[in-house]
Amino acid sequence: MNAVKLSNVAALLAGLSGALLTLLTLLTLGASSAHALEIKLPQETAQLKASTLAGHQAANAWCVMCHSVDYVNTQPPMPAAFWHAEVSKMVKVYGAPIPEDQVKLIAEYLGKTYGTDQK
Numbered sequence: 166m167n168a169v170k171l172s173n174v175a176a177l178l179a180g181l182s183g184a185l186l187t188l189l190t191l192l193t194l195g196a197s198s199a200h201a202l203e204i205k206l207p208q209e210t211a212q213l214k215a216s217t218l219a220g221h222q223a224a225n226a227w228c229v230m231c232h233s234v235d236y237v238n239t240q241p242p243m244p245a246a247f248w249h250a251e252v253s254k255m256v257k258v259y260g261a262p263i264p265e266d267q268v269k270l271i272a273e274y275l276g277k278t279y280g281t282d283q284k
Contacts, residue, residue: 209229209233209234211233211234211235211238212234213225213228213229213234213237213238213278214238214278214279216274216277216278218270218273218274218277218278219270219274220267220270220271220272220273220274220275221274221278223263223267223270223271223274224237224271224274224275226267227261227262227263227267227271228271230261230262231255231261237275237279238279240275240279242279242280242281243275243276243279243280243281244276244280244281244282245272245273245275245276245277245280245282246272246276247276247280248271248272248273248275248276248280249268249269249272251272252268252271252272252275253268256268
């Protein structure tokens with residue numbers, strides 16, 4: 166009886182290692198035939214709200230590097246202090262290359278043009 170059990174275990178192991186080899190072969194073949202997918206995005210047509218504030222140019226230069234204008238346009242109205250904290254976070258936490266002197270300008274523009282600050 167032990168010889169039969171041992172024979173069954175050996176056959177099971179042989180079957181498993183064959184299945185594993187087949188799986189590894191399929192995965193390898195699948196990986197080698199993969200190719201890069203090219204995705205073409207539509208041209209941005211939205212624009213930031215016009216303003217004579219210096220932050221308008223700064224936002225056009227820096228914010229839209231990462232965010233779509235539609236993303237900016239759909240944010241809830243918040244004061245400049247909120248925007249200053251958000252833009253500072255983009256610089257400090259996410260590494261946005263916004264010059265320090267531009268952060269206040271962008272926050273003021275967003276607070277007055279999109280937010281709750283007096284225009």
